[in-house]
Amino acid sequence: xxxxxxxxxxxxxxxxxxxxxxxxxxxxxxxxxxxxxxxxxxxxxxxxxxxxxxxxxxxxxxxxxxxxxxxxxxxxxxxxxxxxxxxxxxxxxxxxxxxxxxxxxxxxxxxxxxxxxxxxxxxxxxxxxxxxxxxxxxxxxxxxxxxxxxxxxxxxxxxxxxxxxxxxxxxxxxxxxxxxxxxxxxxxxxxxxxxxxxxxxxxxxxxxxxxxxxxxxxxxxxxxxxxxxxxxxxxxxxxxxx
Amino acid sequence: xxxxxxxxxxxxxxxxxxxxxxxxxxxxxxxxxxxxxxxxxxxxxxxxxxxxxxxxxxxxxxxxxxxxxxxxxxxxxxxxxxxxxxxxxxxxxxxxxxxxxxxxxxxxxxxxxxxxxxxxxxxxxxxxxxxxxxxxxxxxxxxxxxxxxxxxxxxxxxxxxxxxxxxxxxxxxxxxxxxxxxxxxxxxxxxxxxxxxxxxxxxxxxxxxxxxxxxxxxxxxxxxxxxxxxxxxxxxxxxxxxxxxxxxxxxxxxxxxxxxxxxxxxxxxxxxxxxxxxxxxxxxxxxxxxxxxxxxxxxxxxxxxxxxxxxxxxxxxxxxxxxxxxxxxxxx
Numbered sequence: 121x122x123x124x125x126x127x128x129x130x131x132x133x134x135x136x137x138x139x140x141x142x143x144x145x146x147x148x149x150x151x152x153x154x155x156x157x158x159x160x161x162x163x164x165x166x167x168x169x170x171x172x173x174x175x176x177x178x179x180x181x182x183x184x185x186x187x188x189x190x191x192x193x194x195x196x197x198x199x200x201x202x203x204x205x206x207x208x209x210x211x212x213x214x215x216x217x218x219x220x221x222x223x224x225x226x227x228x229x230x231x232x233x234x235x236x237x238x239x240x241x242x243x244x245x246x247x248x249x250x251x252x253x254x255x256x257x258x259x260x261x262x263x264x265x266x267x268x269x270x271x272x273x274x275x276x277x278x279x280x281x282x283x284x285x286x287x288x289x290x291x292x293x294x295x296x297x298x299x300x301x302x303x304x305x306x307x308x309x310x311x312x313x314x315x316x317x318x319x320x321x322x323x324x325x326x327x328x329x330x331x332x333x334x335x336x337x338x339x340x341x342x343x344x345x346x347x348x349x350x351x352x353x354x355x356x357x358x359x360x361x362x
Numbered sequence: 363x364x365x366x367x368x369x370x371x372x373x374x375x376x377x378x379x380x381x382x383x384x385x386x387x388x389x390x391x392x393x394x395x396x397x398x399x400x401x402x403x404x405x406x407x408x409x410x411x412x413x414x415x416x417x418x419x420x421x422x423x424x425x426x427x428x429x430x431x432x433x434x435x436x437x438x439x440x441x442x443x444x445x446x447x448x449x450x451x452x453x454x455x456x457x458x459x460x461x462x463x464x465x466x467x468x469x470x471x472x473x474x475x476x477x478x479x480x481x482x483x484x485x486x487x488x489x490x491x492x493x494x495x496x497x498x499x500x501x502x503x504x505x506x507x508x509x510x511x512x513x514x515x516x517x518x519x520x521x522x523x524x525x526x527x528x529x530x531x532x533x534x535x536x537x538x539x540x541x542x543x544x545x546x547x548x549x550x551x552x553x554x555x556x557x558x559x560x561x562x563x564x565x566x567x568x569x570x571x572x573x574x575x576x577x578x579x580x581x582x583x584x585x586x587x588x589x590x591x592x593x594x595x596x597x598x599x600x601x602x603x604x605x606x607x608x609x610x611x612x613x614x615x616x617x618x619x620x621x622x623x624x625x626x627x628x629x630x631x632x633x634x635x636x637x638x639x640x641x642x643x644x645x646x647x648x649x650x651x652x653x654x655x656x657x658x659x660x661x662x663x664x665x666x667x668x669x670x671x672x673x674x675x676x677x678x679x680x681x682x683x684x685x686x687x688x689x690x691x692x693x694x
Contacts, residue, residue: 172557198559210554212547214615223547226540227559235540275559 124183125150125279125310126171126202131180133163133170140166142334143180148279153301153311155321155342158331159354164314165207167331168281172204173197185278199227201278205268205285207314213257217248217267220256224274235274242270246300262293269300280304280311286320298324322346330354376523380516390515394587396628397522398580403608403620404529405576410606411615412533412542413569414549415466416474419481420605423574425597426454427581429488432500432591443507447582454578455571457484462567469552473566478599485597499592502585518587525583526621529576533617545569549615600668607671611678613685622686627674631667639663 126148133141141163148154156164170177171184173194182189184202192200203224212220221239222232229235243249246266251259256267265285272280282301286294298320305311305324315321321328322342330337330345332354338345345351376397383389402424410416427450434446457480465476488494510517536542544565547555556562585591604627612623633639640663644651649659682688 174553174557193561194553194556195559195561198557203559204557206554206557210551212550212554214550215543215546219543219546223543223555223560224558226543230540232538232540232543235543271558 123150124148125152125185126312127181127183128167128171129181129183131167131170131177131182133166133175134178140334141170141177141331144331144334144336145180146329146336146339148310148312150310151305151308152327153305153313153325155325155328156312156314156331157316157318157321157328157345158337161333162331163334164331165283166334168204168283168314171197172202172281198275198277201276202281203272203275203277203279204281205265205272205283207283207287209261209264209268211256211259211264211267213255215256216253217256217259218243218252220267221271221274224271227275238274238276239270242274245273245303246270247296262289265289265293265297266300269297273304278310280309281314282311283314284316285313286315286317294320318346373527377520380519387515390519392629392632394515394519394522395632396624397519397526398584399604399608399628400621400624401522401526401529401580402577402605403612403623404526404533405573405580406605407609407614407616407620408529408533408536408545408576409569409573411609411619412536412549413545413566414615415566415570416606417477417570417573417602418474418599418606419477419479419602420573420577421597421599421601422457422477422481422484423454423577424581424584424601425484425488425591425593426450426457426574427578427583428585428591428596429494429500429581430454430578431582432502432585432589433493435502435505436500439504443505443582443586447579450578450582451575454574454581458570458574459567462563462570466563466566466570478602481597481599481602485593488597489593495592497592499590499595502589505586505589512586515587518583521583521587522580525576525579530617530621532572532576537617541565541568546615603668604671607675609685610675611671611685613687616685616687619685619687626686627671630670634667634670635664637664 124147129145131141131144144167158164169175171182173192173196176190184200187200189197189200212223218239221242222235225235225238229238243252246269248263248266248270251263259267269285286297289297294317301311301324313321313325325342327340328342328345329339330351337354338348338351379393380390406417406420430450430453431443431446434441434449435443461476461480465473489497505512544560547558547560548562548565552562581596584596608623608627609620611627612621613619637660640659643649643659644656649656651660678685
């Protein structure tokens with residue numbers, strides 16, 4: 121049975137008089153990959169922050185797994201099963217790569233041994249096992265992005281929110297990350313995906329939601345979006361890459 | 363294994379030390395100070411070093427322990443000192459919980475600032491209430507526990523050693539437990555920590571209460587040992603600062619850093635206080651005791667140990683940002 125795992129209805133976020141997100145509604149079904157795209161300042165990350173409890177929506181509702189989560193703290197949202205990565209990676213710098221992922225794993229177990237086992241599994245998924253004992257702060261950006269992914273996977277989320285997980289990476293690195301995401305998806309994960317790289321988005325998403333100046337501009341399959349004249353005017357401009 | 367062997371040797375040496383130096387109250391006194399500062403700094407380190415929440419007011423918890431214990435004993439002389447100690451833990455934990463619950467909602471430097479404010483509120487209250495002895499302080503005439511000779515310093519040496527061992531044991535356990543990982547995650551990045559399911563204020567409060575409870579036990583022990591306390595002895599901001607500097611110089615966020623810091627700083631302070639250092643400079647012929655500088659040193663060096671701590675701290679931050687222990691640690 122397919123059901124909404126996440127439903128954002130009429131969400132608005134105001135910072136003083138500044139409207140960052142205005143009346144945005146969309147839903148994510150189980151096992152779906154939804155892309156959230158839009159030009160800089162469109163409100164994508166703000167929407168993520170609202171969904172994950174970093175700041176509450178001013179108006180509207182966020183429903184996750186049939187539960188209203190408007191006023192929950194980030195840690196409560198994570199424990200319910202919605203976990204995010206950060207556009208600007210946030211490694212726990214002085215801890216080792218393995219320890220970083222163990223911190224994530226502690227939300228599903230209290231035992232350090234078991235957390236280590238889970239962490240190693242996730243490191244294997246993203247191909248970071250060779251770096252397990254390295255300090256997280258010393259990794260290059262490409263590997264830090266993989267670490268973000270492994271760490272958030274270790275919380276065993278039902279819904280994964282990826283904020284520009286490919287941002288700042290070269291083509292090879294992007295392809296590796298996309299492969300990892302495809303593997304995760306085969307295991308039945310649900311993903312919302314903020315991305316600038318159109319190729320990445322269209323190649324992996326079932327559905328795309330386009331934001332522009334804080335409002336929802338369009339929603340549809342990758343083909344519909346790439347052929348939508350409004351979207352092309354607002355976001356894609358001349359070419360197919362941003 | 364190597365570490366266990368090392369710890370065993372250290373523990374045996376620490377246990378044997380009073381027997382080796384014999385009946386020497388002066389030396390035992392210094393050793394007690396070393397153990398106490400090592401334990402205080404280790405207790406602070408659980409909160410400051412692991413959770414990254416710098417408290418500048420740990421004297422409040424030390425004073426809470428000392429005052430609770432001595433007030434109870436002067437009023438009910440038949441009470442077991444250990445029960446008074448437990449009461450001190452409760453008082454200190456309450457102060458900690460109230461502070462934490464209010465302040466840990468905020469991030470950044472608010473906790474540091476609030477910790478100073480709370481310590482000052484406690485100090486001024488104690489100074490102005492009557493049941494606390496006000497500015498006169500509290501004098502404890504006689505105590506007894508299990509028939510120990512409490513006029514000797516040795517029981518207090520072992521008491522401090524025991525609390526230090528417990529504090530280090532808790533720290534070592536935390537380092538490999540879920541709570542410890544959560545505290546370090548909070549220290550490294552609060553946003554990342556909370557997005558990974560960590561309840562920030564709960565874990566900050568938890569580490570604050572553990573730290574405050576241990577600190578209050580040390581305060582109680584100190585009060586029983588000295589038997590006279592006033593606000594300048596147990597509630598002074600200077601004490602809070604010394605606790606932090608000991609950890610910073612030894613190595614913040616490491617198990618043994620505070621112990622190393624105390625081993626270095628307490629004897630140094632003692633040498634300054636007793637003017638041993640000033641005399642040594644004169645004897646070595648580096649400074650003439652009739653010169654203006656020599657006279658200045660003799661008159662002022664004894665009062666300057668906090669200043670010297672400060673200078674050492676600045677040098678440490680510049681050249682040894684990970685403390686003395688950082689020197690011996692391989693970089694990954």
